[in-house]
Amino acid sequence: MWEKVKSFASEFFVTGDPLIYGADVSIGLTLIAVVVGMTYFKKWNWLWREWLTTVDHKKIGIMYILSAFLMLFRGGVDALLMRTQLVMPEMSFLAPDHYNQIFTTHGVIMILFMAMPFMFGLFNVMVPLQIGARDVAFPFLNSLSFWLFFAGAMLFNLSFVIGGSPDAGWLAYPPYSELMYNPGVGQDFYIWGIQISGIGSLMTGINFIVTILKMRAPGMKLMRMPMFPWSVLSSCIAIIFSFPILTATLALLFLDRYAGAHFFTLDGGGNPMMYINLIWMWGHPEVYIIVLPAFGIFSEIVSTFSKKKLFGYKSMVYAMMIISVLSFLVWAHHFFTMGSGADVNAFFALTTMLIAIPTGVKVFNWLFTMFRGKITFETPMLWTIGFIPCFVTGGLTGVLLSVAPADFQFHNSYFLIAHFHHVIIGGVVFGYFAGLYYWWPKLFGFKLNERIGKWAFWFWNIGFYLCFMPQYVLGLMGMTRRVVSYSWDKGWWEMNLVSTIGAALMGIAFLFQVWQIAHGVKHSAANRDTTGDPWNGRTLEWSIPSPAPYYNFAVLPQVSSQDEWWEEKQRMEQGGAKAQSQLYTGELEPIHMPKNSAIPILMSACCFVAGFGFVFHWLWFVIAGISGLAICMLKHSFNHDTDYYIPVEEIRSSEASTGRWKN
């Protein structure tokens, strides 16, 4: 009996590496500390009522962003471990198998469990406020999306301590990801972690398309929308077309592994090339999905901090829509070296280059928004200005990669690694940071310390260039991605050393950001934003108090132009004391609101259980999970108590506390 337990445990739990034991202990201690703390301060009830069961888009957004920061930490530690292993030739800091797991989890976590939730968090906190809506179109679904993401992310991260992490790279190319070469459970954690969160992503895509198309404030025609909701729309269109491909592809891989199907195997008529095509049909739109909202954020910020209207609004909209469509026509540039022939390669090289045109136009429009503006350099604007040269040079190397015959030399090398980190960090991560700093006062009601923020900015930027510029050189020296070590005679060590130093600087930059947030929370009372408009903003979110009340708008705004809040301020200034608001007119009325629900978190817990069961082939877990899921769905279908009205008195007293609607 004891022997049986022992052998089970040694299979079930990840063993061997002291690093892993260290991590186990720290995870355990953190969990205990959280549980003890919550119990001591009697916060469980508050947590459940205010956060876990909430359907408020702002709180869901905050939970997304918090999760994204945790995942940024995990993915960042992975990155630092890798850079440590590569700092010198012939290092044996990490064993090859461990290294393979780390680069796999680094990629998956950074794209799917860091960038995606960070992006969804920003969608959630700002889209309804910017279009003058009181919530998203489907608040229950929104909560479910978040919890499905969270369940998927936790399931994926669980593989670190239980069963073993996946090690087939972030896109898990077969045949290496098939049972034949990869019999462990790691790959199954990969499949189910992404499947569960992917369904959440798809639903978020639908939710925000409907929200943007149907819930805009009166008078806000599409062409009067701020640029961020436009970018969200273009991104969500890409989501709803591409995520089903991911779900189907991983379902087929699951059938291969679980049921002995032969979709992507070598034998039985399977073909791994099919998988590689399918996964990139999702994978390439995916990178545009995450970068388009960053474009939207930069557009908002560059206009606010130049105190000038966004230049070329229509061009910006067309450019984003063109990018969204073109992103579906370029996938094969990820494998020019597969021997598809010159016809196919030429086609995909051309479509790839085409994307450079609308992207270039956007850069010019940002520049000419600043041209003849009055630029100030608060942290959101710093990130935006840091982004432009970074993205332009990263885009340049992207065009180089698209030249198919030259790509035969770039492919799979560190040149490629440098390129996509260049555009993803320089574009996506800088963009989301800019957005977070920009909207932080609106979210939490206080401003962050600018000084610490600037330190973080400079550490990130210098660290970034030190880390990735040498990697271009390494690529040209022939260093291929995913190698765990290299010999002295290759002459790669200087560049690798510099690169690792850069990575460490980015690690320090992250610590500055954590410090900045902790500092902000500690001194929040002193830095409270009482105006609701700390940056002299231009769009509707700055017309309401900070933090936004749970119903967002006491009355719905009446929109008559782009940059409506800025126009309103102009009108008020010119009208003097007698000026009447054209934005907020009419009387307070009871507000229709959705009720909190525990079902999304319970459903996601059931998905987690079922996913875990699939990973370990424990049928009883699968049955329990799926039954729970069915019960939750039935319960929700027959639940008619889903909404309520906020009485006028409550709205009036809440508004009065911020000096509005006093009479």
Added chain:
Amino acid sequence: MKVTKAIKRMAIVLAPVMLFLAAGCTDNMAVLDPKGPIAAQQRDLMLISTILCCIVVVPVLLLTAFIVWRYRDKEGRKAAYTPRWEHSFKLEAIWWGIPIIIITILAVITVRSTYALEPSKPLESAQKPLTVQVTSLNWKWLFQYPEQGIATVNELKIPKDVPIRFEITADSPMNSFWIPQLGGQMYAMSGMAMTLYLQADEAGEYWGSGANFTGTHFSSMYFDVESTTQADFEQWVKEVQDKSPALTSEGYKQLVLPSTEQKMTFSSFPKGLFEKTVTQYASASGHHHNMPLMEQEQEQENSTEQKQASHSGHSAEGHQ
């Protein structure tokens, strides 16, 4: 003012790094130091496309610095401020136009070179191409010279100035066969043979690698490449034929097992080994669940023997 200071600070930090990078650029940049016609053309293509992109990128970078500097908000600045200026057809036409022109030029170059440098296209040469059959195994490379009847592991010898026709497959997860100084890579995939023509213009020692991840010891898949004169090559072939052991079916079975290996040479290999490796999954009956190659051999013998007779005329001359 703070920003100018910050920019200066950044310049001070970055300048030595750039110098350092530039210094590093001069030696061992394999991709920029081509030793064959394919790699040379690919290098030229990289340079041309970089220059074309720089026509847009450099002015944009300068313009960014200029605009950020000139239109920063400060007391008593003289630069114009036009808060409502948001559209100019002329300007927007210019920056839709310029990228379109540059990309069009680049597109023409790319399409032409894509056809010109299609990897399966034979190289123009007075010399008859030498065929080398490449198999990616976990975690080593097997090279078979069907015309010479010899095989090597992790060591590739080729005569200079002779086009080499690589036929590439895998008996392992997908890999990628890459010799940076001779030219771009090609995926090595089970169940199919990819063709890649390369050529070395001078005698010398290069290296190649498995560029696509294949598991635990994937990082050990570097191999040495040596190009020699035709006479030296023939001399070497003869030595291998005379002195090295034969690669048997049993030996190949061992070689397929996951391991890392030093260099090896073999005076012969089983007839049609490469073709069998390629076609092992194409069996009509279909359902050999992960059955290793050699166990299927008996079954396939009849069908594949006929195929080889018509498929590879050169294997006969190889064994003379």
